[in-house]
Amino acid sequence: MMLFPGNADRHSRFPQHFLRLTLAFFAIHLVPATTWVAGLAAAEPESGKVAAESVDESDTDAETDPMKWMQKQSIVTGKPIYGHWGTDATKFSSWTNHSNRLIPVYTYGLTLSTLREQGSVYASADRLAKLDGTPGANSVNPLALYYDQTDVYQLQKAAIEAGCTNIILIVFDGMDWQTTQAAAMYKTGRVAYESGRGTGLAFQDDRRAITDFGLVCTSAAADGAKTDVDAQRVLTLNSETNRGYDVGLGGPTPWQERINSPYLIGEDKSQPHTVTDSASSATSLCSGVKTYNGSINIALDGSYVTPLARELQRDQEFKVGVVTSVPISHATPGAAYANNVSRKDYQDIARDMVGLPSSAHRNDPLPGVDVLIGGGWGEGKKEDSVQGTNYAQGNMYFHQDDMRRVDMNHGGNYRVVQRTAGKSGRKLLMDAAQIAADNTDRLLGYFGTKGGHIPFETADGRYDPTIDVKPTEMYSEADLFENPTLADMTEAALLVLEQSIDGFWLMIEAGDVDWANHANNLDSSIGAVLSGEAAFLKVMDWVDENAAWDHTAIIVTADHGHYLVIDHPEVIAEAGRNTRRPATQGQAKP
Secondary structure (H helix, E strand, C coil), rough: CCCCCCCCCHHHEEEEHHHHHHHHHHHHHHHHHHHHHHHHCCCCCCCCCCCCCCCCCCCCCCHHHHHHHHHHHHHCCCCCCEEEEEECCCCCCCCCCCCCCCCCEEEEECCCHHHHCCHHHHCHHHHHHHHCCCCCCCCCCCCCCCCHHHHHHHHHHHHHCCCCCEEEEEEECCCCCCHHHHHHHHHCCCCCCCCCCCCCCCHHHHCCCEEEEEEEEEECCEEEEEEECCEEEEEECCCCCCCCCCHHHCCCCHHHHHCCCEEEHCCCCCCCCCCHHHHHHHHHHHCCCECCCCCECCCCCCCCCCCCCHHHHHHCEEEEEEEEEECCCCCCHHHHHCCCCCCCCCCHHHHHHCCCCCCCCCCCCCCCCCCEEEECCCCCCCCCHHHHCCCEEEEECCCCCHHHHHHHHCCCEEEEECCCCCCCCCHHHHHHHHHHHCCEEEEEEEEECCCCCCCCCCCCCCCCCCCCCEEEECHHHHHHHHCCHHHHHHHHHHHCCCCCCCEEEEEEECCHHHHHHCCCCCHHHHHHHHHHHHHHHHHHHHHCCCCCHHHHHEECCCCCEECCCCCCCHHHHHHCCCCCCCCCCCCCCC
16 A cells, blocks of 8 residues: 655655545544544653654654654554564564564675585584584475575685685674665665665665675574573573574565564464574674573583684784674674673673673683774663672773773773763764874773663654654754764774784674664664664775775674564655655765
8 A cells, every 4th residue: 555645746745645645544544543642642751761742734754754754653553554563464563572584694805605605504404403403393494595694704704714804794783684675765765676685775785896695594592591690600591492494484585484474583382493682693693603592602501602803813913893883792792702691791791892800701801802982871770680799880881990990091001982071972083093093002982872872863864763662762962962973983993993914803783773673663773774884885985995805804784683574665665755854875886
């Protein structure tokens, strides 16, 4: 059903047509207008959050930001407009967690040829058993053309063996094929593809270097574990044998999956294959092992595994960088470098990342990364038993005393910059990065707003989130001015890391995609993809400017998917065509 009418003079005539058709849609298919307006009035705001807004025909979002308007209506009515989240097609939101969808992988400067030559691990019972121990039933598929998430680690190893000295892993946390398609449709204003790699986003279209595309399975080895964070021990595992991927239930590709099937969200009682979390999946990406949900580079048997970044740092004197839009000690950035039995032991994960003694490395601290930039600033907490007995009251993600210990101004070895009232976040960060580069210093950038992350961009680029299944965020002018963007962070990291003579390994995480998808907010999710795209373009431009394609490998992927089902792709495309937004950032180069 087409909710957005096409017309030549769309910017002048769109709002009236849109409102008339959409309100007719509500009247016929959903609920009376009085019901959904009353629902808004009944919503109770949480502390520090924005209350749900009143909605009527004069709502200016319908004219200026139709994607935001559709998102708002979907939440208010509980009925799908552009699509639904979960397995119940009659409800807008019935699932807010991860899925076992096959996940896209895009490569630049390398191909998937090494994987194709050996074939999918899922095509061989023997190889799958070596990887997965005891994979769940029906995981062996002789015709499998998809790979495993651990193969992303193998791709990085292959790039090193081929002579690459710059390895850049860009992780769009929670971005499955459907999320990518939605962002591409919105950005281009058209439904340009229904299968395959796709087109419309820079990491789909850029052809400055040899590029490839494939799919990987993300299922975890166990859905969790009981652990002792003080002793750093794994006590017991949960559902260890429910790992794997059933192509008959999940589909051979994301565009051929069984829509609204409970299998992909782990709810199929006959085949409940474990759905991964970000810790387990990031461990697979960075260390090449399958493990339990919640593990930060800890194997099923409780042993420590060494992520590739630390191997390269130890054996080849690579510099290591980690950049994220969410707290620096969250699961994905943490798995780039740290060890911990629990992803929630944030302060100790941060200690590993900056080379301080931690619960996992008490007597022999890790060297620490060379560049660490991300969120977590300002998030204080008095108590947190999950983080163990060494939890220090204060910042829950990176304690202020630990920051002081590593600050060069207090005898440490990091040039530290953090959010400062009245100061431009971008300028502070870039100035510090330039000084660090000039003096071969390490760089630590600590920013964020409420919740610990940097402000989330919305689809129209204006940082104005609307209501979703979680309380709505609102940013002040100071939040936007005093924080850098993910693209800014990427630029700063590259400025410092390019000084390395031996090479570097860099992770860039667009973590806000996951946060938006958990909230079932496609408006914010699209914005997160586009902000990650801007960071990708910073990387591509840097490689171009430094003529570094002969020794650089870039991998763009996600750690897992969610469960957005796009029912009406044309309305997302039409919203993109009719949105009044700032000029778009760089475009993909041929």
